[in-house]
Amino acid sequence: MSPIAPPLARRLEGLQSSAIxxxxxxxxxxxxxxxxxxxxxxxxxxxxxxxxxAAAALEGRSRLQYTESPGWGPLREVLAAREAQRLGxxxxxxxxxVTHGSQQALSLLSxxxxxxGSLVVVEDPAYVGALQVFRAAGARIEAIPLxxxxxxxxxxxxxxxxGERPAVVHTVSNFxxxxxxxxxxxxxxxLAELAGTYGFWVIEDDPYGELWFDRPAxxxxxxxxxxxxxxxxxxxxxxxxxxxxxxxxxxxxxxAVELLKQGADLCGSALTQQIAADLLTDTxxxxxxxxAVRTAYGTRAKALVAAVRDRFGERVRTSDAAGGMFVWVDxxxxxxxxxxxxxxxxxxxAYVPGSAxxxxxxxxxxxxxxxxxxxxxxxxxxxxxxxxxxTLG
Amino acid sequence: MSPIAPPLARRLEGLQSSAIxxxxxxxxxxxxxxxxxxxxxxxxxxxxxxxxxAAAALEGRSRLQYTESPGWGPLREVLAAREAQRLGxxxxxxxxxVTHGSQQALSLLSxxxxxxGSLVVVEDPAYVGALQVFRAAGARIEAIPLxxxxxxxxxxxxxxxxGERPAVVHTVSNFxxxxxxxxxxxxxxxLAELAGTYGFWVIEDDPYGELWFDRPAxxxxxxxxxxxxxxxxxxxxxxxxxxxxxxxxxxxxxxAVELLKQGADLCGSALTQQIAADLLTDTxxxxxxxxAVRTAYGTRAKALVAAVRDRFGERVRTSDAAGGMFVWVDxxxxxxxxxxxxxxxxxxxAYVPGSAxxxxxxxxxxxxxxxxxxxxxxxxxxxxxxxxxxTLG
Numbered sequence: 001m002s003p004i005a006p007p008l009a010r011r012l013e014g015l016q017s018s019a020i021x022x023x024x025x026x027x028x029x030x031x032x033x034x035x036x037x038x039x040x041x042x043x044x045x046x047x048x049x050x051x052x053x054a055a056a057a058l059e060g061r062s063r064l065q066y067t068e069s070p071g072w073g074p075l076r077e078v079l080a081a082r083e084a085q086r087l088g089x090x091x092x093x094x095x096x097x098v099t100h101g102s103q104q105a106l107s108l109l110s111x112x113x114x115x116x117g118s119l120v121v122v123e124d125p126a127y128v129g130a131l132q133v134f135r136a137a138g139a140r141i142e143a144i145p146l147x148x149x150x151x152x153x154x155x156x157x158x159x160x161x162x163g164e165r166p167a168v169v170h171t172v173s174n175f176x177x178x179x180x181x182x183x184x185x186x187x188x189x190x191l192a193e194l195a196g197t198y199g200f201w202v203i204e205d206d207p208y209g210e211l212w213f214d215r216p217a218x219x220x221x222x223x224x225x226x227x228x229x230x231x232x233x234x235x236x237x238x239x240x241x242x243x244x245x246x247x248x249x250x251x252x253x254x255x256a257v258e259l260l261k262q263g264a265d266l267c268g269s270a271l272t273q274q275i276a277a278d279l280l281t282d283t284x285x286x287x288x289x290x291x292a293v294r295t296a297y298g299t300r301a302k303a304l305v306a307a308v309r310d311r312f313g314e315r316v317r318t319s320d321a322a323g324g325m326f327v328w329v330d331x332x333x334x335x336x337x338x339x340x341x342x343x344x345x346x347x348x349x350a351y352v353p354g355s356a357x358x359x360x361x362x363x364x365x366x367x368x369x370x371x372x373x374x375x376x377x378x379x380x381x382x383x384x385x386x387x388x389x390x391t392l393g
Numbered sequence: 394m395s396p397i398a399p400p401l402a403r404r405l406e407g408l409q410s411s412a413i414x415x416x417x418x419x420x421x422x423x424x425x426x427x428x429x430x431x432x433x434x435x436x437x438x439x440x441x442x443x444x445x446x447a448a449a450a451l452e453g454r455s456r457l458q459y460t461e462s463p464g465w466g467p468l469r470e471v472l473a474a475r476e477a478q479r480l481g482x483x484x485x486x487x488x489x490x491v492t493h494g495s496q497q498a499l500s501l502l503s504x505x506x507x508x509x510g511s512l513v514v515v516e517d518p519a520y521v522g523a524l525q526v527f528r529a530a531g532a533r534i535e536a537i538p539l540x541x542x543x544x545x546x547x548x549x550x551x552x553x554x555x556g557e558r559p560a561v562v563h564t565v566s567n568f569x570x571x572x573x574x575x576x577x578x579x580x581x582x583x584l585a586e587l588a589g590t591y592g593f594w595v596i597e598d599d600p601y602g603e604l605w606f607d608r609p610a611x612x613x614x615x616x617x618x619x620x621x622x623x624x625x626x627x628x629x630x631x632x633x634x635x636x637x638x639x640x641x642x643x644x645x646x647x648x649a650v651e652l653l654k655q656g657a658d659l660c661g662s663a664l665t666q667q668i669a670a671d672l673l674t675d676t677x678x679x680x681x682x683x684x685a686v687r688t689a690y691g692t693r694a695k696a697l698v699a700a701v702r703d704r705f706g707e708r709v710r711t712s713d714a715a716g717g718m719f720v721w722v723d724x725x726x727x728x729x730x731x732x733x734x735x736x737x738x739x740x741x742x743a744y745v746p747g748s749a750x751x752x753x754x755x756x757x758x759x760x761x762x763x764x765x766x767x768x769x770x771x772x773x774x775x776x777x778x779x780x781x782x783x784t785l786g
Contacts, residue, residue: 042454051451058444061435064632100493104658133656239457241664263526264657265497269665271634 033382035304035369036350038177040325042373044293045239049285053278057271067270069261070254071098071246075277082280083230083248086209087223097254099261100268102207102231102245106130108264109168109229109247110137112256113201118167121159121200123151125178125328125357125366130170130205142166143359146176148319150183153190166200174217175208175324178357178368182322185218192224202228207236207245208324210290213298217323226250234276236325237290243269244276301327303376304369307383312390325372328354331365335390338364343393349385426775428697428762429743431570433718435766437686438632442678446671450664460663462654463647464491464639468670475673476623476641479602480616490647492654493661495600495624495638499523501657502561502622502640503530505649506594511560514552514593516544518571518721518750518759523563523598535559536752539569541712543576546583559593567610568601568717571750571761575715578611585617595621600629600638601717603683606691610716619643627669629718630683636662637669694720696769697762700776705783718765721747724758728783731757736786742778 057063070076076096084091099105106129114120116138122131124143134141142164144155151171159166169191173183183191195202204221209232222228233245247257261267279286301321308318308329315333319326331337337353344350354366371379450456463469469489477484492498499522507513509531515524517536527534535557537548544564552559562584566576576584588595597614602625615621626638640650654660672679694714701711701722708726712719724730730746737744747759764772 039459042458045454045457047451047454047457050457051448054447054451055444058440058447061438061440064438064440064443064634065435066432066628066633100658103656107657129656129659136653136656235459239664240459241457241662243658243662260529263496263522263529264500265493265636266522269634269636269662271632272662272665 032345032348032350033374033378033385034350035371035374035379035382036352037370037373038325039370040236040240040372041296044296046279046289049279049282049289050239050242050275053275054271056278057274063270063274065270067267067273069258069267071096071268072270072273072277075244075273075280076246078277078280079246086220087230087248088219089223091248092251094251094254095248097247097249097257097261098268098273099245099247100243100265101235101240102205102233102247103129103133104261104264105231105245105247105257106133106203106205108257108260109203109249109253110134110139111260112253113168114139115167119164121156121166121169122359123171123176123179124359124361125354125363125368126359127170127172127177127205128357130203131359134168134170139167141359143361145361146179146181148181150176150181150187151191153187153194156191156194160194160198165198168201168203169195170203170205171221172205172208173221174206175211175322175326176328177208177324178326178328178352178354180319180322180324180326180328182217183221188218188221189224192221192228195225195227200227204228204230206230207233210237211294211297211325212323213294213301213321222248229253234280237293238276238279242272242276244273297325297372298323300371300374300376300379304371304379304383307380308369311383311387315390321371325370327369327371329367329369330354331367334365335393336364337367340389340393344386344389347385347389347392349382349389351386425738425741425743426767426771426778427743428764428767428772428775429745430763430766431718432763433629433633433765434689437689439672439682442672442675442682443632443635443668446668447664449671450667456663456667458663460660460666462651462660464489464661465663465666465670468637468666468673469639471670471673472639479613480623480641481612482616484641485644487644487647488641490640490642490650490654491661491666492638492640493636493658494628494633495598495626495640496522496526497654497657498624498638498640498650499526499596499598501650501653502596502642502646503527503532504653505646506561507532508560512557514549514559514562515752516564516569516572517752517754518747518756518761519752520563520565520570520598521750523596524752527561527563532560534752536754538754539572539574541574543569543574543580544584546580546587549584549587553587553591558591561594561596562588563596563598564614565598565600566602566614567599568604568715568719569721570601570717571719571721571745571747573712573715573717573719573721575610576614581611581614582617585614585621588618588620593620597621597623599623600626603630604687604690604718605716606687606694606714615641622646627673630686631669631672635665635669637666690718690765691716693764693767693769693772697764697772697776700773701762704776704780708783714764718763720762720764722760722762723747724760727758728786729757730760733782733786737779737782740778740782740785742775742782744779 120139354363513532747756
């Protein structure tokens with residue numbers, strides 16, 4: 001007899017794998033140009049500089065040991081200094097907590113801030129990694145649509161006016177995944193004000209903020225309110241394998257997260273944390289490196305958007321190629337992007353249908369395109385293939 | 394107004410920091426010899442070999458990217474091969490899941506296998522990292538005392554006879570932390586049998602199994618039953634900073650854990666996972682390295698136990714110095730180890746009182762001594778100081 005405890009059976013039924021991860025497995029075929037990915041370009045990751053930092057970190061043995069649960073001190077210090085610059089205020093080190101990528105911050109925060117049944121407001125289309133965590137915490141989800149200026153605060157105000165009282169409002173404020181849009185400065189101020197008035201936490205999830213193409217993103221929402229917990233990560237600017245994310249949050253939140261982190265995995269890697277600290281401290285090098293990533297992604301993004309507009313004209317609306325890693329496309333001619341996908345794969349191009357990110361809004365005429373890992377010629381070829389599939393489909 | 398969501402306030406009240414971590418902060422004074430730690434010796438960690446592996450891993454860029462949630466394929470393969478050798482059967486790769494240290498395996502498994510109110514059986518004294526996780530999951534805890542042969546299965550049988558039906562029985566089968574003892578071969582077979590009969594999972598938590606001093610530990614409990622989930626880690630044999638632990642579990646358990654891992658932190662570090670795989674594959678070097686760690690720890694453990702027996706005679710009973718990182722001491726003369734601690738700190742020696750690990754048994758006359766980070770002369774001096782404190786106290 002091989003028993004299986006009832007919770008396991010339920011968990012297996014209840015949990016859904018990320019639809020995007022499953023799709024990615026299908027689109028790894030060499031003849032397919034994938035715009036379906038969500039990965040930064042490994043070719044732009046600073047391999048030599050990381051190798052140098054790893055060698056330096058391994059000159060002694062102290063970085064091989066366990067480290068503090070909130071993160072290695074010198075890393076927290078450099079993060080505090082960088083965040084102080086972003087936020088225009090002093091950031092004490094006890095407001096900085098290092099996590100295993102920002103996904104872990106989302107996961108630990110959901111344990112700290114939510115009870116089953118707590119209301120969480122997310123954006124629609126949503127970052128699915130956040131949605132998955134909030135759902136697993138048993139939260140009730142309300143979704144607020146995006147427009148060109150980010151989360152529609154008129155819809156959030158309507159929800160509050162109906163008497164709804166969210167515990168948390170989650171926003172990807174800069175260069176949204178998947179929506180491509182950025183929350184406007186005016187809305188940032190207003191969102192911060194609403195958080196103070198109605199007593200909710202804003203989780204400002206910002207992995208893409210430094211990847212702006214023409215001009216920097218507006219000041220963070222966290223600039224305007226102590227009710228905002230800011231998340232970011234080195235995954236998109238340095239390398240995901242460092243597994244270094246962080247949150248900036250009031251000390252009492254960091255303290256609660258620390259106790260949970262001890263149970264979750266004790267601590268992060270002192271080795272990769274020293275590597276991250278080394279690179280983030282080398283400001284002259286870092287500025288040049290991020291500029292190079294920005295330039296490469298900006299060129300690709302603009303080529304992709306130009307090709308889409310050229311080949312599809314009035315039949316699509318796209319987000320601007322302003323930053324980040326994604327372009328969002330709405331078909332205005334009734335094209336169903338789920339139905340189109342098999343034809344597109346036959347034509348040799350993959351994307352993620354909008355419905356994979358939809359919470360309450362119908363995004364069956366939309367798609368997310370990722371431009372990070374292909375050069376401009378390949379991106380143009382991908383759009384040609386998509387146009388051919390669209391003609392056939 | 395700076396609101397605080399009610400769940401956060403409750404979490405801060407409800408969660409307790411690890412008593413041992415807090416104590417460690419007090420015992421970092423340079424004039425104190427600490428037997429209170431729980432860390433492997435950084436001086437024995439293979440810095441040069443890790444540096445070589447890091448350089449090799451960074452010759453390309455592929456290890457800088459995100460990796461698969463269950464772990465980097467080649468690492469899972471070498472772990473499967475090693476575990477096959479331990480278990481005496483083939484171990485398919487889909488039964489191996491890499492975690493961020495074994496602590497993460499405990500945390501994810503508690504989500505997969507437990508509901509609030511589920512019964513979890515732990516050992517008494519307990520590994521507090523496991524206890525913390527099971528309590529956070531809302532489990533009901535029953536504790537089974539240890540004796541010289543490990544978990545007292547007569548007490549477990551009594552509990553089952555009373556009609557109790559555990560979902561999980563957790564055991565540190567080899568060189569127990571904190572108890573120092575090893576589950577006997579006969580009890581392993583019996584525990585596996587009970588798991589089959591009563592339909593519970595055994596979590597066999599085995600970070601210390603390779604650190605035997607005179608003879609290898611008996612075959613794993615997992616040898617005898619498919620109801621056993623085996624956990625281990627490279628933290629104690631290579632370096633904690635790699636943050637590489639793993640579980641061997643039926644594929645359906647691994648699949649459920651994978652879905653949770655995606656939400657918890659997406660994936661581990663491909664960089665540190667390649668380093669671990671490199672070292673574990675280099676079997677000739679690895680054998681020599683683990684032998685050297687074993688020899689160093691064995692020498693220290695035996696010196697510590699000899700000194701304790703010499704200075705305290707009949708007034709203490711200690712566990713054998715058979716492996717692992719800890720010796721457990723029971724004072725037979727009524728000494729209260731909590732009351733003795735301040736005097737011991739004044740005399741320049743620190744230990745962890747037994748009550749820090751007690752679940753339902755009175756361990757106020759016991760203490761855990763860690764021998765990993767001091768040489769034999771220092772350990773003897775520590776015991777002299779402890780004897781002086783004991784005379785005064």
